[in-house]
Amino acid sequence: MGILKKELVLSNKDAVNDDGEENPEVDISESESESEDEDVKLTERSKTSIYNRDGLLDKLGDISWPKDVDWRHKLSLDINQEQEVDVNDDLARELAFYTQALEGTRQAFVKFQSMQLPFLRPSDYYAEMVKTDSHMVKVKGRLLAEKRKIEEAEERRKARESKKIAKEVQAQKLKERAKQKKEEIESVKKWRKQRQRNGFEKDDQMGLTFEDGKTFEKSTKKRPGVGPADRSGGKANRVGWKGKKGGAGGKKGRDFKDSKFGFGGRKGMKKQNTAETTNDIKSFNKSNLSENKKRKR
Amino acid sequence: MGKKRKHSEAEVTAPVKKDEGAPQRPKRTLLGWKDKVEEKESDSTAFRNKEKVLVTCSRRINYRYRHLMMNVVSLLPHCKKDNKVESKESKGATLNELVELKGCSSCLFFECRKQKDLYLWMAKCPNGPSVKFLVNAVHTMEELKLTGNHLQGSRPLLTFSTNFDKDPHWKLLKEMIMQIFGTPKDQRKSKPYHDHVFVFSIVDDHIWFRNYQISVPHNEADKVDRGGLDKMTLVEVGPRFCLNPIKIFGGSFGGQTLYENPFYVSPNQIRALEKKQKAGKYAKKVKAKKRRKMHEISNPMEPDEFADMWKE
Numbered sequence: 001m002g003i004l005k006k007e008l009v010l011s012n013k014d015a016v017n018d019d020g021e022e023n024p025e026v027d028i029s030e031s032e033s034e035s036e037d038e039d040v041k042l043t044e045r046s047k048t049s050i051y052n053r054d055g056l057l058d059k060l061g062d063i064s065w066p067k068d069v070d071w072r073h074k075l076s077l078d079i080n081q082e083q084e085v086d087v088n089d090d091l092a093r094e095l096a097f098y099t100q101a102l103e104g105t106r107q108a109f110v111k112f113q114s115m116q117l118p119f120l121r122p123s124d125y126y127a128e129m130v131k132t133d134s135h136m137v138k139v140k141g142r143l144l145a146e147k148r149k150i151e152e153a154e155e156r157r158k159a160r161e162s163k164k165i166a167k168e169v170q171a172q173k174l175k176e177r178a179k180q181k182k183e184e185i186e187s188v189k190k191w192r193k194q195r196q197r198n199g200f201e202k203d204d205q206m207g208l209t210f211e212d213g214k215t216f217e218k219s220t221k222k223r224p225g226v227g228p229a230d231r232s233g234g235k236a237n238r239v240g241w242k243g244k245k246g247g248a249g250g251k252k253g254r255d256f257k258d259s260k261f262g263f264g265g266r267k268g269m270k271k272q273n274t275a276e277t278t279n280d281i282k283s284f285n286k287s288n289l290s291e292n293k294k295r296k297r
Numbered sequence: 298m299g300k301k302r303k304h305s306e307a308e309v310t311a312p313v314k315k316d317e318g319a320p321q322r323p324k325r326t327l328l329g330w331k332d333k334v335e336e337k338e339s340d341s342t343a344f345r346n347k348e349k350v351l352v353t354c355s356r357r358i359n360y361r362y363r364h365l366m367m368n369v370v371s372l373l374p375h376c377k378k379d380n381k382v383e384s385k386e387s388k389g390a391t392l393n394e395l396v397e398l399k400g401c402s403s404c405l406f407f408e409c410r411k412q413k414d415l416y417l418w419m420a421k422c423p424n425g426p427s428v429k430f431l432v433n434a435v436h437t438m439e440e441l442k443l444t445g446n447h448l449q450g451s452r453p454l455l456t457f458s459t460n461f462d463k464d465p466h467w468k469l470l471k472e473m474i475m476q477i478f479g480t481p482k483d484q485r486k487s488k489p490y491h492d493h494v495f496v497f498s499i500v501d502d503h504i505w506f507r508n509y510q511i512s513v514p515h516n517e518a519d520k521v522d523r524g525g526l527d528k529m530t531l532v533e534v535g536p537r538f539c540l541n542p543i544k545i546f547g548g549s550f551g552g553q554t555l556y557e558n559p560f561y562v563s564p565n566q567i568r569a570l571e572k573k574q575k576a577g578k579y580a581k582k583v584k585a586k587k588r589r590k591m592h593e594i595s596n597p598m599e600p601d602e603f604a605d606m607w608k609e
Contacts (some may be wrong), residue, residue, distance in 0.1 A: 008445055032500060048559075049556075049557040049558065049559035050464070050554050050555070050557045051556055051557070052554075052555045052556065053465050054351055054466040055547060055553065055555045056426075056466055056468075056469050056555050057468075058544065059426040059464050059469060059547060059555065060423070060465065060468055060469045062419055062424065062425065062426075063425050063472060063473065064342060064472050065346075066344055069344050071482070072482055073344070073346055073473060073482050074493075075452060075455055075479055075481065076454075076455040076456070076457060076475050076479065077454065077455065077456045077457070078456075078457050078458075078461070078462070079456050079457070079458060079459065080458075080459045080460055081458045081459060081460070081498065085500050087501040087503075090359060093362040093500060093505075094393065096498070096500075097496045097498055097505065097507045098531060100458060100496050101456055101458075101494045101496045101507065101509045101531050101542050102529065104454060104456030104494055104565065105454060105511050105529060105531070106498075106526055106529070107458075108315055108491070108494075109452045109513070109521055109526060109529075110526075112491070112519070113519070113520060117519060117520055118489065118490065118493045118518035118519040119490055119518070119519065120490060120492075120513065120515045120517070120518050120519070120520075120521065121448065121492050121518070122518050125490070127449070127488055128447055128448070128449045128450075129448060130372065130438070130446060130447055130448070130449040131369050131438060131446045131447050131534075132532065135439070136446060138441060139441050139444050142441045146424050152327070161455065162410070178378075187398075251499050259551055269479075277599060285375075297481070
């Protein structure tokens, strides 16, 4: 195998051919190297090529239609493409084609309108189309699927962000609560110290805000649930309580567990009955006492 | 099944509207109503576009290119699709005879080589010029991303970019394209109304083809709504391809070469060059090693003073 010569042949723009004219845009040029030495991507390459201008124009005259043919036969339009379009930039290229077509149709429609010819399809004109109905159904399906994908992605993103925000808000709330607690304790301590300092006199004359005993009442806004020592089973076993039995419907959240078991979760699963619950027979359904429970209902 | 064709009704209304000048009843001919009997008669008898295109392909054509050919057939109502031709016969005389036999005036021949490269011959028969193109970047109408649709057989609007008028070979190509891809007026299988547009544009010395459906809000058939021209949108119907002219011949499928594209490299050559490049890898490596050795021998390194420091 020979050595691969990689010469870049630059085109020189001298005229060569039969016609002797030069045209800088077209590819008439003389090569300096033999035709075998080629570069891989031949963008700048040129070689001796035939360009029979007169012959081309002759043939053009042969085949072209008479000049005075009505435009309606030709239906051709020439659109000026202002900028040079880079071939490799797909979007720009397609945009250029699109604008060319748009311009062309505008001009054509203006002409048609002036000729007062019908050129737009009426809505009740049914005829065979170039793509079948079944194909168009597929196209529609695909478009809808794409739309749905985009929407789902949007929703997922929103859900993620809102979760993030919710977490932050929750963290904030917890911090605040902790702070409040601390403050309250601090204030009690301060009060005690002050009292100590003042020698335990004037007990009734201290108009301190926390003295009305309300600090030991927690805010009733929070869960009206169960105290720590309450073993009655909380909300869940209340008579007539529907909808939350066994955590139905995914409501096994913190709130529910707290109310059912008190803070800290299930404490000692072993014995749960209290005096009241042992004697509580309201949850037994009298009607199905005598029935066959094994029969599928 | 399918859709109703109210085609005939529409056709009747159209020429009647055009016929404002002629007092007498328009003559009925095989090709439709012959209207404007007075001055246009010389024109219409002297010029009637009787273009017929024969569309064929070679054997062993790829499925993609066959679909492209079928798409082209559906776009041109004035074409005749013929059977595949043997590859031995794909030069010159036989194709010309075939075209004559079918009574066509031009031919689009899709020649597929090695099941990889598609060459398109566009020829005006019997003695017109012919062009051979290399076809790239093929997208058929069946692609789901091309969502437009239009009437089958409606006459297209042809748009050319102005670079077609710059050089004689482009001018010739433009004329040929206009005659082959433009549906003749009053062609038997053509439908009225213009609802799609072809784009032929020269970028990087290639001819790019696009086909768009025109959608414009309108209520009447001959008038666009006010401001409707601005709301016009185009949806791509397909197919899409890119033509690289190789040679233009003076005769049909042969004859004197009128033009040769100097930038054209055949795909075979490109593939061969790529292979050659890859194949030289080992030889290059050996050479590089030898060169390095020579270089080392000719410039010996100075002995390093610290080389023996850690030796036992």
